[in-house]
Amino acid sequence: MAKKKNKYSFAKKKHSGQGIASTVFAGISLGIFCAAALCALIFHGKGGMYLGALGLIAIGLSAYGFVVGLKSFSEKNRDQLFCKIGAVGNGVLMVIWLALFLVGIS
Numbered sequence: 289m290a291k292k293k294n295k296y297s298f299a300k301k302k303h304s305g306q307g308i309a310s311t312v313f314a315g316i317s318l319g320i321f322c323a324a325a326l327c328a329l330i331f332h333g334k335g336g337m338y339l340g341a342l343g344l345i346a347i348g349l350s351a352y353g354f355v356v357g358l359k360s361f362s363e364k365n366r367d368q369l370f371c372k373i374g375a376v377g378n379g380v381l382m383v384i385w386l387a388l389f390l391v392g393i394s
Contacts (some may be wrong), residue, residue, distance in 0.1 A: 294378075298354075301318035301350045301365060301366055301367040302364040302366060302367065303367045303369065303370050304354050304360045304363045304367065304368060304370060305363075305367065305369050306339035306357070306359055306360030306361075306363065306371070307357065307360040307363075307368065307369070307370035307371035307373075307374055308370045308374075309353075309356055309360075309374075310354070310356045310357030310370065310371065310375060310377075310378060311354025311370045311373050311374040311375025311377065312353075312358060312374075312375075312393075313349050313350065313352060313356065313374065313378060314350065314353055314373070314374055314377035314381060316349055316383060317346045317349045317350040317378065317381045317385070318355065320342055320343075320345070320346040320349070320364050321346060321384070321385070322328075322343075323382065324339050324343060324346075326340055330369065343385060343388065343389065344389075346381075346385055347382065347385045350363045350378045350381040350385060351378075351382055352381040353374060353377075354375060354379050354382055356374070356383070357371055357374035357375030357378055358375055360374070360375075361385070362372065362376075369376075
């Protein structure tokens with residue numbers, strides 16, 4: 289008689305909605321970073337108030353995305369891939385934006 293193979297099946301988990309939102313905020317903040325760097329290059333560093341305002345908006349987006357990413361870990365029975373990507377991405381972007389802001393002040 290042939291041996292029975294144990295078959296395991298795992299339920300498909302949906303991605304966390306807040307984790308996806310956090311990842312989207314990280315993408316938007318990264319897009320703003322690239323656009324601001326390109327504009328600063330085009331304007332030879334004389335972007336002024338507009339690029340500063342854009343940077344402050346991006347700092348706010350990445351800070352909010354970081355908080356949403358951390359809150360998304362509490363959702364039960366959800367895949368946490370986007371939670372991790374969003375929280376880490378927003379944390380790194382927030383540190384980069386704050387460093388650029390502090391260099392600009394000094």
